[in-house]
Amino acid sequence: MPRTVSALLIGMLFGAGLAVSGMMNPAKVLGFLDIAGDWDPTLAFVMGGALIVALPATLLARRRSRPVLAERFDLPAKKAIDLPLIAGSALFGLGWGLVGFCPGPALSALSTGLWQVALFVAAMLAGMLVFRLMRRT
């Protein structure tokens, strides 16, 4: 239960950060990706700001044997730079460039109640489900 409550509050902080940063707005994200147009470098400042905090936190986590609310750290084990990593990232990049939504901002933007966001999120979840079904067979 404590882990669920902390996840809710941390999710709120993450969503608030997306809203404050402007990254919830696909038009602004596309402005960053459009280097040849009226370029908006804001996204680089968002990532920079996030890394300023996340980097020392990661170093701190390495020195601890366990997190506060769980028995152990559950971190990605894969190390290889392989075809699924690159192909998946390329497909994601294509979808991201077409509309300007990546998963976090898309879910946060559900808060606006816009039908476009709901449709995008439904398709995104369907894409995740397709991957899961393909993995099974």
Add this chain to the structure above:
Amino acid sequence: MSNFTPLSGLAGGLMIGAAAALLLLLNGRIAGISGIAGGIFSGAGEERLWRIAFVAGLVVGPLAVAAVTGDMPVVEIAAGWPLLIVAGLLVGFGTRLGSGCTSGHGVCGLARLSPRSLAATATFMIVAGATVFVVRHVIG
């Protein structure tokens, strides 16, 4: 650079970084949104519940910001419904195949100095940039 907002970008980035830091130090998890959302389908019990709670928080967070500032954050979507469906499918499938998105690889992975996440981030940044270039300057 007429739309450049470095200060609010940095402030929001610090909040996102703090959220990633807290999820790691408290729950021992990586704040990768595609992984958290995708895991809702496979998890059970509390493993599923915390993911649903996190996603609910993502939706409530901007409403809390709107309550404080008095303005709902702007969301402008130019794409029509066919493009929204195609892009959504690509983002959902691609992030699961590639084990992460802008948050998991781009923030948490880079913070862990993971070469795998650097390769993923470079790939989706370059492909997304090329996509926007083709849509706006070649076709458009």
